[in-house]
Amino acid sequence: MTATPGPFSPPARILLGPGPAMVDPRVLQAMAQTPLGHLDPTFHGVMQDVRAMLRQAFRTSNPLTLAISGTGTAGMEAAIANVVQPADRIVVCVAGYFGARMAEMVRRLGGEAILVEVPWGEVVPAERVEETLDSARRSGAPARAVCLVHAETSTGVLQPLDDIVRLTHAHGAIVVVDAVTSLGGVALDVDGAGGGEGIDLSYSGAQKCLGAPPGLAPLTAGARALAVMEGRRTPPVSFNLDLALLERYWGRERAYHHTAPINSVYALREALRLAIDEGLDARVARHRRVHDQLRSGVAGLGLEFLVDERWRLPVLNALKVPDGVDDGAVRGRLLEEHNIEIGGGLGPLAGRIWRVGLMGYSAREENVARFLTAMRIILGAPRMSRPPRRT
Ligand code: PLP
Numbered sequence: 384m385t386a387t388p389g390p391f392s393p394p395a396r397i398l399l400g401p402g403p404a405m406v407d408p409r410v411l412q413a414m415a416q417t418p419l420g421h422l423d424p425t426f427h428g429v430m431q432d433v434r435a436m437l438r439q440a441f442r443t444s445n446p447l448t449l450a451i452s453g454t455g456t457a458g459m460e461a462a463i464a465n466v467v468q469p470a471d472r473i474v475v476c477v478a479g480y481f482g483a484r485m486a487e488m489v490r491r492l493g494g495e496a497i498l499v500e501v502p503w504g505e506v507v508p509a510e511r512v513e514e515t516l517d518s519a520r521r522s523g524a525p526a527r528a529v530c531l532v533h534a535e536t537s538t539g540v541l542q543p544l545d546d547i548v549r550l551t552h553a554h555g556a557i558v559v560v561d562a563v564t565s566l567g568g569v570a571l572d573v574d575g576a577g578g579g580e581g582i583d584l585s586y587s588g589a590q591k592c593l594g595a596p597p598g599l600a601p602l603t604a605g606a607r608a609l610a611v612m613e614g615r616r617t618p619p620v621s622f623n624l625d626l627a628l629l630e631r632y633w634g635r636e637r638a639y640h641h642t643a644p645i646n647s648v649y650a651l652r653e654a655l656r657l658a659i660d661e662g663l664d665a666r667v668a669r670h671r672r673v674h675d676q677l678r679s680g681v682a683g684l685g686l687e688f689l690v691d692e693r694w695r696l697p698v699l700n701a702l703k704v705p706d707g708v709d710d711g712a713v714r715g716r717l718l719e720e721h722n723i724e725i726g727g728g729l730g731p732l733a734g735r736i737w738r739v740g741l742m743g744y745s746a747r748e749e750n751v752a753r754f755l756t757a758m759r760i761i762l763g764a765p766r767m768s769r770p771p772r773r774t
Pocket residue numbers: 401402454455456457459481532534535536537561563564588597
């Protein structure tokens with residue numbers, strides 16, 4: 384007979400990877416409260432608090448603002464599945480891993496993904512999106528939507544949104560923005576984007592700059608997105624992610640749809656309360672401050688950023704792995720000897736960059752200082768070196 388494992392007690396890691404970020408003990412405490420029934424009027428009040436605070440965080444007055452039960456990927460799938468119908472043409476900006484994932488979802492839902500691709504580490508120029516929309520219109524089958532990632536976590540690029548919002552609307556399409564890594568950490572103004580035209584549909588994840596554990600995906604949809612959803616020929620293929628049904632569950636009707644993860648909703652409520660108490664602008668400034676601290680520290684270590692200074696995402700720092708240094712070995716030692724997690728590169732950047740996330744409760748000066756000290760020790764140690772790659 385095998386013995387049951389003992390109770391689990393996680394090591395006290397400093398999470399400086401692409402997410403999840405660390406969680407404020409106050410959020411963990413909120414999460415440890417006793418669960419209520421999900422249709423209990425008191426829990427319904429908790430849901431309404433979450434909706435109201437999400438509107439503040441997204442800077443929107445959209446009535447349809449809620450949290451999808453699931454991670455950022457569920458938020459992405461909800462956004463795309465509710466908008467895309469078979470044969471729809473959707474422009475997808477692909478500047479990294481998550482843009483490519485949006486395109487894959489469009490295709491799986493029967494849409495035609497028209498890609499605007501740039502090399503990983505660069506931003507998508509608005510002119511390229513405009514040319515693509517123009518050529519779709521000339522072909523007689525205009526695009527229904529433009530999908531793009533605000534903060535591309537795979538590259539550390541912050542994508543400018545305003546021009547793309549304006550020109551997409553001028554082409555009669557809607558804008559879907561992935562804000563998984565940006566919400567709560569960099570400026571995002573859903574209603575104000577594009578000179579007040581607004582982003583039509585956006586989603587995020589609880590576990591990054593918002594500072595809650597993974598498991599919920601905030602989402603907001605504006606009037607143009609609702610018009611697209613209401614004009615559908617058939618309901619979305621996903622029952623689980625049908626926003627019309629979810630609105631009835633989160634709204635006044637309280638119509639049963641699924642069982643919300645009660646304790647995760649408690650956690651998100653507390654994380655949002657803390658973020659709003661801190662002040663959204665002050666929070667963005669804190670993320671910028673720790674990024675600046677990291678930037679000057681890594682310069683002293685001789686490390687370089689992948690991304691041009693103009694497009695750098697302060698909450699996810701892509702640092703080039705120096706020639707002759709073993710990426711995985713450095714990350715291994717950071718974790719084992721210093722209790723610090725950072726991320727490696729994805730796709731074409733695998734082995735070429737480290738991804739240092741400074742998000743939410745992780746975005747604190749003491750964490751940056753510990754990371755820099757650990758890197759100084761590790762990079763100074765001869766056993767990390769291997770012969771430079773022959774090219
Ligand atoms: N979009 C972006 C930009 C992300 O960074 C991530 C996760 O890192 C996702 C989507 C998917 O989120 P999740 O891993 O929470 O499903």
